[in-house]
Amino acid sequence: MGRKQPIKxxxxxxxxxxxxxxxxxxxxxxxxxxxxxxxxxxxxLRQDFLPRRRTWDKNRLDRFHRVETAMREQKDVPPVELYRxxxxxxxxxxxxxxxxxxxxxxxxxxxxxxxYLPDPRHGEEWALSxxxxxxxxxxxxxxxxxxxAHYRKLLNQIxxxxxxxSQQRVAxxxxxxxxTDWRVTVYExxxxxxxxxxxxxxxxxxxxxxxxxxxxxxxxxxxxxQGRDVGFxxxxxxxxxxxxxxxxxxxxxxxxxxxxxxxxxxAWITLTVHPHAQVLDERYDDRxxxxxxxxxxT
Numbered sequence: 587m588g589r590k591q592p593i594k595x596x597x598x599x600x601x602x603x604x605x606x607x608x609x610x611x612x613x614x615x616x617x618x619x620x621x622x623x624x625x626x627x628x629x630x631l632r633q634d635f636l637p638r639r640r641t642w643d644k645n646r647l648d649r650f651h652r653v654e655t656a657m658r659e660q661k662d663v664p665p666v667e668l669y670r671x672x673x674x675x676x677x678x679x680x681x682x683x684x685x686x687x688x689x690x691x692x693x694x695x696x697x698x699x700x701x702y703l704p705d706p707r708h709g710e711e712w713a714l715s716x717x718x719x720x721x722x723x724x725x726x727x728x729x730x731x732x733x734x735a736h737y738r739k740l741l742n743q744i745x746x747x748x749x750x751x752s753q754q755r756v757a758x759x760x761x762x763x764x765x766t767d768w769r770v771t772v773y774e775x776x777x778x779x780x781x782x783x784x785x786x787x788x789x790x791x792x793x794x795x796x797x798x799x800x801x802x803x804x805x806x807x808x809x810x811x812q813g814r815d816v817g818f819x820x821x822x823x824x825x826x827x828x829x830x831x832x833x834x835x836x837x838x839x840x841x842x843x844x845x846x847x848x849x850x851x852x853a854w855i856t857l858t859v860h861p862h863a864q865v866l867d868e869r870y871d872d873r874x875x876x877x878x879x880x881x882x883x884t
Contacts (some may be wrong), residue, residue: 592638593631594623596669596676603671606702611722613665616675616697618687623676625669635677635685646682654686665696673730675699724765729773729795736799743802744768773798776818783826801825 600606624631632638637646656663666680675697677684687695703714716734720741721727731737748764780786780797789797805821816824 593628593633593635594674594676595628596623596625596671598628599623599671599674599676600702603704606671606704608669609701609703609718611670611699611701611718614697614699614721614725614727615694616668616699616727618684618692618695620673621666621668621675621677621684621695623674624681625676625678627677627681631681631685634688635681650682650685653682654689657683657686657692658690665698668697668699670699670701723761725762726765726769730793731795731799732791732793733796733799736796739799739802740795743772747772776801776822779819779822783822785822785826788826 621635624635630637636650637643653663663683664680666683667678668675668680669678670676678700680695680697683695686692701718703718713734716737717731720729720737723741724744729740731740744761744765747768748759748761751764751767752759776798777794780794780801785797785801786792786794789800792800801818801821804825805816805818808816808821808824
């Protein structure tokens with residue numbers, strides 16, 4: 587039943603957002619799953635982008651089958667043209683190509699994208715313009731941050747990554763190619779560490795990109811403090827201690843017992859065993875006792 591409902595209308599969404607100004611983004615590789623509406627044909631199409639029964643005619647059906655055949659045989663087809671509002675994309679030209687991509691299970695489509703952003707006089711413009719600039723330069727569309735200041739930090743990382751790759755290859759490297767390599771070799775492996783440490787459970791209102799940015803900042807700070815590169819694996823584990831995962835009441839009660847035992851034992855050693863035995867307790871600083879009472883992330 588849901589597939590028979592019409593897709594989103596660009597004009598209807600635009601009417602609820604206030605003044606938006608177009609900014610060309612050029613040619614992008616766009617996930618098919620985020621193409622959710624049409625600029626001028628929303629009322630004619632279902633959510634699979636095929637015509638609704640009352641608008642079905644032989645000419646459109648034949649054209650769709652020609653496009654589907656070409657895409658199945660992996661022939662070159664022109665990029666679709668899309669408008670974007672927020673994270674939603676609307677088809678200006680290429681409805682048959684989008685429908686064929688959905689039917690064939692194709693994950694991405696080449697698209698010429700125009701982004702619609704708020705009027706610069708509005709405060710929201712800064713956040714969206716930072717994301718727009720990042721995506722235009724890197725072609726990374728799924729790095730979504732709640733703090734727009736981090737877009738420039740990630741862009742600096744990618745610039746440094748490009749420089750390092752250029753030194754290895756003894757040749758200049760396009761920023762978009764460097765961004766793709768950075769995503770595969772740096773960004774995604776760190777997100778795997780973040781998931782393993784269950785950081786999303788401790789910060790449920792933050793995106794994966796937010797968590798990567800926080801861990802990167804923590805890694806830089808600790809590396810400066812310690813005078814060495816601490817590495818992402820250590821940085822993730824150390825950062826996770828500030829945002830422990832939610833545990834059951836029994837587990838929290840057990841943690842309190844462990845903490846009480848630690849304090850009682852430390853006091854007994856210090857007062858009765860040896861006047862200098864406090865050194866033993868100092869080896870178990872707050873960080874080590876925290877892991878004993880809360881457990882290491884898995």
